[in-house]
Amino acid sequence: MRYQKSNRLNDVCYDIRGPVLEAAERLEREGHRIIKLNIGNPAAFQLDAPDEIIVDVIANLRKGEGYSNSKGLFSARKAIFQRWQANGLGHIDINHIWLGNGVSELISLATSALLNHNDEVLIPAPDYPLWTAAVTLAGATPRHYQCNEDLGWEPNIEHIRSLINPNTKALVLINPNNPTGAVYSRECLIQIAELAKQHQLVVFADEIYDRIIYDDAEHIPFAQFAEQFLCLSFNGLSKSHRLAGFRSGWMVASGCVEEASDLIEGINMLASMRLCSNVPAQLAIQTALGGHQTIDDLVAPGGRLYEQRNRAYELLTAIEGISCVKAQAALYLFVKIDTNIYAVPDDEELVLQFLLQQHILLVQGSAFNVPEKHYLRFVFLPHIEDLVVAIERLETFLQQYKRHDY
Template identity: 40%
Template sequence: MKKTEEVMKPITPAKRVENVKYAIRDIVAIANKAKASGKEMIYLNIGDPNIFGFRTPQHMLDAVTDAMNRNMNGYSPSSGIEEAVEAIRKQAARSGIQNIRDIFVSTGASEAIELCLTALLNPGDNVLLPYPGYPLYTSVVGKLSAEINPYYLNEENDWNLDVADIESRINERTKGIVIINPNNPTGAIYPPETLKQLIELAQKYNLVIFSDEIYDKLCFHGQSYTSLASLTQDTPVVTFNGLSKSYLVPGFRIGWAIFSGPEELMHDYIEGVNKMVRARLCANHPMQYAIKPALEMDQSHIQYVLGELEKRNRITDEMLNDIPEISCVPAKAAFYAFPTLNIPDRDLDYVSDLIRETGVVTVHGSGFGQKEGTQHMRVVFLPEEDRLIKAYDKIRDFTRKRYHSS
């Protein structure tokens, strides 16, 4: 009997990936087409300081090279090498964090975020996420079949947290609150008074606070910064941080999570996270040897970076606010601005056409979350001053032509 030939069907992806979006990288597809057409490109979309001339401190490179030469190239302990974990613990203590229950080193802060949310959220649960905020959070929550529960930052108040808005969105399925402080994409820093109000909310509604503090050392003009976990010993807090931004090694993919709060409240949850930490084996082993020298040795590069960023932030503020259709709250930290576009078009259409016509690559604000009826774009002001000025001149000319040509 002759066997009937069967035709294979296309492989269908799982439904969990339907809502996975990452605007920062997704916009690159449009940029690549513009580049292929011969456009001179100016990239203001990726927060990677190394591609704009900022260099990794040499003592960190030396530590990694030494580790590799000592053949530290196998697996590390799942939670991280001892010297790295201890250096993170000391750094947390210097920031005022007490009641530390556990620490693990991760493949970038992104992995720590995903592991900690995965260990908390069941399908149908929700976690409060800042809008605007880093799009990884919405992608992870969507992948877990949990619900995205956005709260909106207050642009009229320097993008500060609106605690009343946050409380109004808490329901019986809410498990946690995420803050990004300093904030990506707005560059805001949250004052201690606001953080204390957030802690009170968490205690009132039995929530975990996830505090993403990856930009903690990049605060402009000596502005004060407070780690949320330093303000409470009685609240479950998970603090995320890492080397990528302040220590200029995004490609090392080294981050961590710090668990603090009462033992009786944290124990089971931490063990749930650690099951996943053990299952994924470990973070990059030799790169972990950069953690101790980064946190405990020469920090002078940070002052240099801040000096450069402060100049570029000033240029961003002055030039973007000089365009009638754009208004921009000056960043207080990090290297992002999130200007409002006072335009009749969708922000995605605006930034897409901006790329095609000028080669200047920004990211649409809707990719970070924003209030309905508003339009924004995120700008990364890492490029050298002359490149920034050229980019903003192009944005001004494009906007003028688009909205003022007869």
């Protein structure tokens, strides 16, 4: 073939939007209605952003015509700074806050700024796969650490410890977690902080789901423990403010920033090279972070996300041979199929067949970098009526794989 992609992409894998999505798009072009449970896009399920944010962005849109400072608008960064203070997270420098086109852009930017060939980065399995892809694209090597399903998907500290070697440069923490919905305990975070301190790791703390918390789970920002190592915390408006399309996220450096001036120079350089992030989306941040947080109503009993999570969990786990840890946070259930009961094909083929037969799009567990091939990620954003339909169809679909002795 004449035009080939860069060799740098050879080992990069991002299957959330992979070949099965292409099949779904083909079916849609043929006129079929596909229930898309493949990505956490709240607005696609009538989970609208608060009117107040939209009204303020419209009123200020003219101010978004030009480039901003490459780190982002001062007013938006000040709002992030104040929220940081209000959360009791100690002193940070407003110059160590960068706005980006979603957390996604900042993940690429931060991994590119930090990593060299031969560096290794510890990433949870399962993970949000952009982390593995971005580390690979930056030329470094992802090393996946196990999270224990039996312990509510908490990271396995001993496994993390066993993977650390002189090349280990950083550790990714996704808390609350996508795809498992886990919220990590204080003990777990303290142990990870100890390892980071001992081995001088940079911790990338992806906390985009920090406000989407159910029942009495408590999210503890990792920056709280960042004293003698560098922590880069990531957050944004895509999920909690249902503004995924705006592409509005931020990154905050805390901990021993005084020893990170060279890295910060690199981050500033990459931020300047893309001039700035989308300015109209930056205009949403100040309003979004102040006042009543409408997400609180959605995750409280009676709120849509709370009720949808409960119903999806009850219905899925009522299917014979299906189990999952009840999500304490975020928008997903990571569902396990008992292969003693169902002789299922590998998970990618399974989601393809489910799509073709039942017109429902899920993502296979292996897209989240777990070695096992019998997990599926289920997004519980749709209204309960649609969740019921989707789960009924999953139950019907699985029957063809049932082993005869069951």
